[in-house]
Amino acid sequence: MxxxxxxxxxxxxxxxxxxxxxxxxxxxxxxxxxxxxxxxxxxxxxxxxxxxxxxxxxxxxxxxxxxxxxxxxxxxxxxxxxxxxxxxxxxxxxxxxxxxxxxxxxxxxxxxxxxxxxxxxxxxxxxxxxxxxxxxxxxxxxxxxxxxxxxxxxxxxxxxxxxxxxxxxxxxxxxxxNPPYFSAPIERIKDKKVKHGIRIAGSLLTAGLAMAMKGHHQRSPLENQFFALSPWVPCLFVHPADHICSEYIGYFEHRQRMEDMGAGGIERLSTQNSLSGLFMNAIGRESEPLHILPSANLTVNLCRYPDFKRAHGLHQWWSSNLHLQSKLYQYK
Known part of the structure; x- marks a missing residue:
């Protein structure tokens, strides 16, 4: 006890x-x-x-x-x-x-x-x-x-x-x-090159639209909020077979990969926005997508489960027999 x-x-x-x-x-x-x-x-x-x-x-x-x-x-x-x-x-x-x-x-x-x-x-x-x-x-x-x-x-x-x-x-x-991430299920694509290419194209499109809508080099209110959030590091627990939350894996891994490629500036602008949020802003409704996070301690359960119900289930997270992979992503 x-x-x-x-x-x-x-x-x-x-x-x-x-x-x-x-x-x-x-x-x-x-x-x-x-x-x-x-x-x-x-x-x-x-x-x-x-x-x-x-x-x-x-x-x-x-x-x-x-x-x-x-x-x-x-x-x-x-x-x-x-x-x-x-x-x-x-x-x-x-x-x-x-x-x-x-x-x-x-x-x-x-x-x-x-x-x-x-x-x-x-x-x-x-x-x-x-x-x-x-x-x-x-x-x-x-x-x-x-x-x-x-x-x-x-x-x-x-x-x-x-x-x-x-x-x-x-x-x-x-x-x-298993926090929900509302996005196209890119993480379910098996071919890593295709997946990476789609993410790069998405980053370029999102960053380009954000720059066009901003029209100057000053930070928007949403950008200021994003930077203000960066010291907060919530613990996220996700499973790759859970399409509701698995996009967090690609979201953070892609950001790190873009930094390693020397394209961190593009990704820093892209990661603060989403296409749906930019659309809402364009029609006059300022919108901050809930799922976007600057920093997180991401834990991935690599155990193979036979179905989505098990991968999305809460019960997996109190089990002692897990194959976990954790990484800290701190936005700077």
């Missing part, structure tokens, strides 16, 4: 596993609500109680009243000495679930997925409820004691909340599992 008390001691596997388990706790909370499992029949509490967390608040959608998030407070046992806890120990974890494909929550979850695709997640009341919860906890205890965590749609909510806080200089530790 000592492991789960001291799991924060710079052990990346423990930290990743616990963050994933807390997100799973939110999924089970909503399932408990749907089938009216209460008290000793509820299945959700073990997902956080085993690691000495208390559930202090459920976050509910104001449309269908489904539970989409939760705030957990770390409560180490009285026998734990103070010097056993490190500066990396969170006092609170704010976790968000993804889309539930069965039951009464699916309809509202699907609407949120569409809002994400249209780059309108920030306009939803569900996101605002989550964002306000993050602001309140940060104001109460300070940013060094807080983790954000989410899976799929929930990781998009956590990412947007983290980006909003980072723009104000508050950097929250974030664990984002």
């Amino acid at each position: 000592e492991m789960n008390i001291l799991f924060f001691r710079n052990n990346v596997h423990h930290r990743r596993s616990i963050a994933a388990c807390l997100v799973q706790g939110v999924y089970v909370l909503e399932r408990d609500r749907q089938v009216n499992r209460q008290g000793p029949e509820a299945l959700a509490p073990p997902w956080w109680e085993f690691f000495h967390f208390d559930l202090i608040r459920q976050l509910q959608d104001d449309v269908d009243y489904s539970i989409f998030g939760a705030i957990f407070e770390f409560k180490p046992p009285p026998s734990t000495a103070n010097n056993q806890l490190t500066h990396g120990t969170p006092r609170y974890v704010i976790a968000f679930r993804g889309t539930i494909t069965k039951g009464e929550a699916f309809s509202q979850d699907f609407k949120l997925d569409l809002h994400f695709i249209k780059n309108g997640l920030h306009e939803t009341s569900r996101f605002e409820i989550g964002m306000q919860a993050v602001r309140n906890i940060v104001a109460a205890v300070g940013p060094s004691n807080i983790w954000l965590a989410g899976h799929s749609l929930g990781s998009a909510i956590a990412m947007l909340a983290g980006k909003n806080m980072a723009k104000t200089g508050i950097l929250l530790e974030a664990f984002l599992f």
Whole structure:
């Protein structure tokens, strides 16, 4: 039992596993609500109680009243000495679930997925409820004691909340599992030369359009926001067979490759924009694509899975038998 008390001691596997388990706790909370499992029949509490967390608040959608998030407070046992806890120990974890494909929550979850695709997640009341919860906890205890965590749609909510806080200089530790990246599935192309050529062409097109629309050498507001985000380094966890999140692999690898080729200036301009965002700007709606990140600690699960469901599943991230590859991408 000592492991789960001291799991924060710079052990990346423990930290990743616990963050994933807390997100799973939110999924089970909503399932408990749907089938009216209460008290000793509820299945959700073990997902956080085993690691000495208390559930202090459920976050509910104001449309269908489904539970989409939760705030957990770390409560180490009285026998734990103070010097056993490190500066990396969170006092609170704010976790968000993804889309539930069965039951009464699916309809509202699907609407949120569409809002994400249209780059309108920030306009939803569900996101605002989550964002306000993050602001309140940060104001109460300070940013060094807080983790954000989410899976799929929930990781998009956590990412947007983290980006909003980072723009104000508050950097929250974030664990984002299978975060959605809305783009053509270039990463699924097997031929590396073809894939690389498509990415280069896309970078040239995006950078050219950005330069044409800007028309001068001063940074746009979106560029300033991109640079302001660069110190924030969320932890992203993706699987190559998951087309919802796998483009993050190519996004960061291509940026590094362009730097190595001496074309870093083009890629730095391209990586701050997207074609859809440029189109929205052209029609007078300034748009910052949610999936674009300057920096990240990217972890790729290289285990082969037989289907998409397994590759996109949250359960893979608390397994101890993984073949992981991690790399830090720090935007400069």
